Amino acid sequence: MNWTAITKKTVTSFIASCSIIVALQAAAPAAAGQSAPPNPLPNADAQSANSAEQDWWKNAVLYEIYPRSFQDSNGDGIGDLNGITQRLDYLKKLGVDAIWLSPVYPSPQVDFGYDISDYKNIDPQYGTLADFDRLIAEANKRHIRILMDMVMNHTSDKHEWFIQSRSSRTNPYRDWYMWHDGKGQTAADKGEPPNNWQSDFGHSAWEWDEKTRQYYYHKFYIQQPDVNWDNPKIHEAFKDIVGFWLKRGVGGFRFDAITTLFEDPEMRDEDVLLDKDGKSYRNDYGDIALNDTRTNNLPGTHPVMQEFRAFSDTFNSPKFPGTRVLIGETYLPNIAELAKQYGPLGKPEFHLPMDTQVGFINKLDVAQFRAKLNDVETAIDGNIPLLVFDNHDNPRLDARYGDGVHDADIQRVISTMLFANRGTALFYYGDEIGMKTTPPTRKEDVKDPVGLTGWPKDKGRDGERTPMQWDSGSNAGFTKAGVAPWLPVPPTYTTVNVKAEESDPNSLFAWYQSLIRLKKTNPAFAHGDNVMLDTANTKVLSWMRQAAGAPSIVVSVNFTAEPQTVSLSVPGAAGKLKTLLKTPGGSDPASLGQIQLAAFGVYIGQVK
Numbered sequence: 001m002n003w004t005a006i007t008k009k010t011v012t013s014f015i016a017s018c019s020i021i022v023a024l025q026a027a028a029p030a031a032a033g034q035s036a037p038p039n040p041l042p043n044a045d046a047q048s049a050n051s052a053e054q055d056w057w058k059n060a061v062l063y064e065i066y067p068r069s070f071q072d073s074n075g076d077g078i079g080d081l082n083g084i085t086q087r088l089d090y091l092k093k094l095g096v097d098a099i100w101l102s103p104v105y106p107s108p109q110v111d112f113g114y115d116i117s118d119y120k121n122i123d124p125q126y127g128t129l130a131d132f133d134r135l136i137a138e139a140n141k142r143h144i145r146i147l148m149d150m151v152m153n154h155t156s157d158k159h160e161w162f163i164q165s166r167s168s169r170t171n172p173y174r175d176w177y178m179w180h181d182g183k184g185q186t187a188a189d190k191g192e193p194p195n196n197w198q199s200d201f202g203h204s205a206w207e208w209d210e211k212t213r214q215y216y217y218h219k220f221y222i223q224q225p226d227v228n229w230d231n232p233k234i235h236e237a238f239k240d241i242v243g244f245w246l247k248r249g250v251g252g253f254r255f256d257a258i259t260t261l262f263e264d265p266e267m268r269d270e271d272v273l274l275d276k277d278g279k280s281y282r283n284d285y286g287d288i289a290l291n292d293t294r295t296n297n298l299p300g301t302h303p304v305m306q307e308f309r310a311f312s313d314t315f316n317s318p319k320f321p322g323t324r325v326l327i328g329e330t331y332l333p334n335i336a337e338l339a340k341q342y343g344p345l346g347k348p349e350f351h352l353p354m355d356t357q358v359g360f361i362n363k364l365d366v367a368q369f370r371a372k373l374n375d376v377e378t379a380i381d382g383n384i385p386l387l388v389f390d391n392h393d394n395p396r397l398d399a400r401y402g403d404g405v406h407d408a409d410i411q412r413v414i415s416t417m418l419f420a421n422r423g424t425a426l427f428y429y430g431d432e433i434g435m436k437t438t439p440p441t442r443k444e445d446v447k448d449p450v451g452l453t454g455w456p457k458d459k460g461r462d463g464e465r466t467p468m469q470w471d472s473g474s475n476a477g478f479t480k481a482g483v484a485p486w487l488p489v490p491p492t493y494t495t496v497n498v499k500a501e502e503s504d505p506n507s508l509f510a511w512y513q514s515l516i517r518l519k520k521t522n523p524a525f526a527h528g529d530n531v532m533l534d535t536a537n538t539k540v541l542s543w544m545r546q547a548a549g550a551p552s553i554v555v556s557v558n559f560t561a562e563p564q565t566v567s568l569s570v571p572g573a574a575g576k577l578k579t580l581l582k583t584p585g586g587s588d589p590a591s592l593g594q595i596q597l598a599a600f601g602v603y604i605g606q607v608k
Contacts, residue, residue, distance in 0.1 A: 145251025202285030252325035359389030385423030439463030
């Protein structure tokens with residue numbers, strides 16, 4: 001659909017339809033397998049509601065939850081599914097449309113769930129399948145969808161497939177994984193690994209298996225062997241897994257490490273990276289730094305995702321209506337490669353490949369943000385962008401963008417770019433209250449395998465996975481008093497917590513709520529185009545949101561610690577403004593000609 005042609009009347013109808021759907025779903029039976037009541041709406045309204053369900057993802061707000069760290073319901077110090085269910089009303093209040101859960105499948109927890117030993121069950125640490133079904137049902141009542149993490153690049157070495165595969169060279173599961181002889185291998189000597197490929201967690205990506213005397217390939221941790229996507233049986237096995245969860249009512253999947261499914265069939269060495277002086281150098285793990293063009297973003301991934309998109313598109317039901325959305329973890333070198341992830345005409349792939357090129361610039365550079373945001377507006381063939389600035393694999397926003405003095409204001413800057421641009425927005429639990437990155441200070445406290453391998457240069461990802469800070473009480477409300485949470489609660493919890501910020505109209509939480517409300521209710525914000533303004537300015541980023549039949553919106557964001565004044569020009573506008581949202585304490589400009597911004601200030605106004 002061409003959203004540039006949408007009218008104010010259509011958006012109003014869309015919002016009204018969504019409200020009706022929420023009311024209907026809130027009244028629907030919660031029991032698994034129980035049918036919903038017949039739709040009582042007139043045909044026209046029913047069609048509008050159906051359209052809204054199909055297009056729910058195009059302006060959605062997605063929220064990543066790291067289940068171990070969100071809410072512990074049973075007092076074992078580990079977050080769980082029932083804890084998430086307890087907090088659904090909070091997420092509804094925040095304005096969330098869907099929750100992405102990092103893996104909750106059974107796992108040895110070497111990589112905290114990304115090493116999966118059973119794709120069709122729930123790890124007992126997180127609950128049961130019945131708990132999962134209850135979460136789906138309760139979320140559905142609140143019109144919140146549940147998105148699961150789908151890890152198809154590798155399994156755990158404790159998965160039955162791999163146990164069989166490594167049992168003998170003649171086992172039927174042998175070619176479900178990547179097995180190779182060593183370089184120079186003899187009957188008495190294992191030789192060297194087949195090539196120089198490296199694990200993303202450090203050191204060689206090849207692990208010797210003495211029993212069957214071959215090496216297996218692992219792009220990630222040793223306990224995460226890569227599966228062989230040249231084997232058709234792998235395709236069928238994962239379609240069976242995806243179908244299992246779609247039938248339970250999940251709203252879609254985020255596909256982990258999806259660009260690493262295939263490797264160079266010729267097994268050529270990766271090229272060595274060179275520094276500015278033309279010399280090789282070592283990475284944080286002490287290894288010679290290599291390119292990854294032989295093991296990442298190979299073209300074979302595209303037909304796989306076309307296959308899985310076609311498969312998932314066949315799933316819909318009256319109980320859980322709407323598009324099942326496929327999201328890609330897509331760290332890519334440029335916008336052209338990102339555009340390919342949507343798929344060619346007639347062969348769609350991802351609905352929403354993650355645009356990490358915007359959110360992970362990792363410095364407040366106006367020119368770079370302007371260029372990257374313009375790229376995603378103009379160079380993805382009219383598809384829907386998915387902006388993301390934060391996740392469980394990277395230090396939180398304070399560590400990548402903050403200055404230690406204006407962190408809350410800087411986060412207002414970041415969140416404005418996230419929610420006030422066209423498309424879908426994804427953020428990470430705790431961003432809405434300004435949680436801080438809190439890495440371990442001693443190696444013996446490290447839980448993350450990345451930190452165990454990379455210490456001290458790379459302290460791992462524990463610092464961005466600490467428990468959610470709900471209140472100023474014991475353990476920040478994450479788990480009961482006297483229980484040691486799986487990671488320590490940061491000391492900031494006494495002031496940085498949900499309870500304190502919910503009651504403060506000037507809090508970061510209130511800012512997130514207000515931005516999300518604008519995203520959902522303002523026609524230009526909902527589906528309008530982005531047009532960059534004042535493009536020579538190197539200190540303030542300004543843009544306009546335009547939708548046919550609706551007043552335009554201007555947004556100005558100060559990237560500096562000094563006050564700035566901007567003068568904007570909007571063709572055909574009288575120049576007067578109506579303030580929609582501004583940084584606490586900011587001024588209300590009378591016109592486009594003089595918008596004054598405080599340090600890291602934000603102004604959003606409707607053009608009259």
